[in-house]
Amino acid sequence: MTSMDISLCLCTFRRPALLDTLLADLARQDRLGLTCELIVVDNDPQQSAASVLDTWRATFPFELRPLHVPEPNIALARNAAVQAARGEFIVFIDDDEQPSDAWLAQLIQTQRSSQADVVIGPVEGRLPPDAPDWMARGGFFAAPSMPTGTRLRYTQAYSGNCLLRAAMLARLKGPFDPAFGVTGGSDTMLFRDAELAGATIIWSEEARVSEEVPPSRANLRWILRRGYRGGQSFIRSDLARRRGWDRAGRTLWLGLRATAQLLIAGALALACLPFSKARGIRWLRTACAQLGKLGALAGHRYLEYAV
Structure with a gap:
């Protein structure tokens, strides 16, 4: 070394x-x-x-x-x-x-x-x-x-x-x-x-x-917000280095996929919540991640570290 x-x-x-x-x-x-x-x-x-x-x-x-x-x-x-x-x-x-x-x-x-x-x-x-x-x-x-x-x-x-x-x-x-x-x-x-x-x-x-894990994070609100931010990070990092038609085509595909995944995750969350809160919330977090993806594609930015 x-x-x-x-x-x-x-x-x-x-x-x-x-x-x-x-x-x-x-x-x-x-x-x-x-x-x-x-x-x-x-x-x-x-x-x-x-x-x-x-x-x-x-x-x-x-x-x-x-x-x-x-x-x-x-x-x-x-x-x-x-x-x-x-x-x-x-x-x-x-x-x-x-x-x-x-x-x-x-x-x-x-x-x-x-x-x-x-x-x-x-x-x-x-x-x-x-x-x-x-x-x-x-x-x-x-x-x-x-x-x-x-x-x-x-x-x-x-x-x-x-x-x-x-x-x-x-x-x-x-x-x-x-x-x-x-x-x-x-x-x-x-x-x-x-x-x-x-x-x-x-x-x-x-x-x-x-x-x-502080109390400010050990709650449903933070978990869902984190899912949303994770979805935003995925989209922004995926598209950041793409240009032209490659970026346009990828944007369309990611938007369609996130929409489908949102519908599926939302339905599974509703189906699971009455029987298993943990499993239902996991699907709810997945749904929030898809919302984050769609939000990022629409230009929204969640400022997690803003002061």
């Missing part, structure tokens, strides 16, 4: 307590003897992470490099981290997640065994004690499970728990697209570009992180 092997990167926005917990977890990581740095991008104009970072800089077991990106835009923050990174591999984790002590080692070992350009690990949501039963049964915040080494499509990848080859990122424009910075979906767009460029995306079942 290079003189700097791993650049751990995280972007934070007004979560100083969660950031403090995460930094403690990252300090305990098994680094397999590799040279590491930690880049923390504070995306809050008021620099709410500054005091936490100042406290940790003196005692952190490897180099901690704070950055400030004052414009709230997750893509700009991620790009700043990538541009500052000196490692051969870049690892992203979200500021509200908690990794196991072997998390980083597992990502690295999966990359070594597969020689993948991208490694993705599971993110398991921890529901609050008073969450309704249907939420757990429906697996709305559960991580997928599959054997380590499974090859993924870009639609299955996300930036909350991933390792990326820096040389691959250097070949991509951005690499995160700021046009998706307040709507969400900049990571989906990056992984789509990476896949089109020939990158291999591999799953690491053992590289697990967890996140506490």
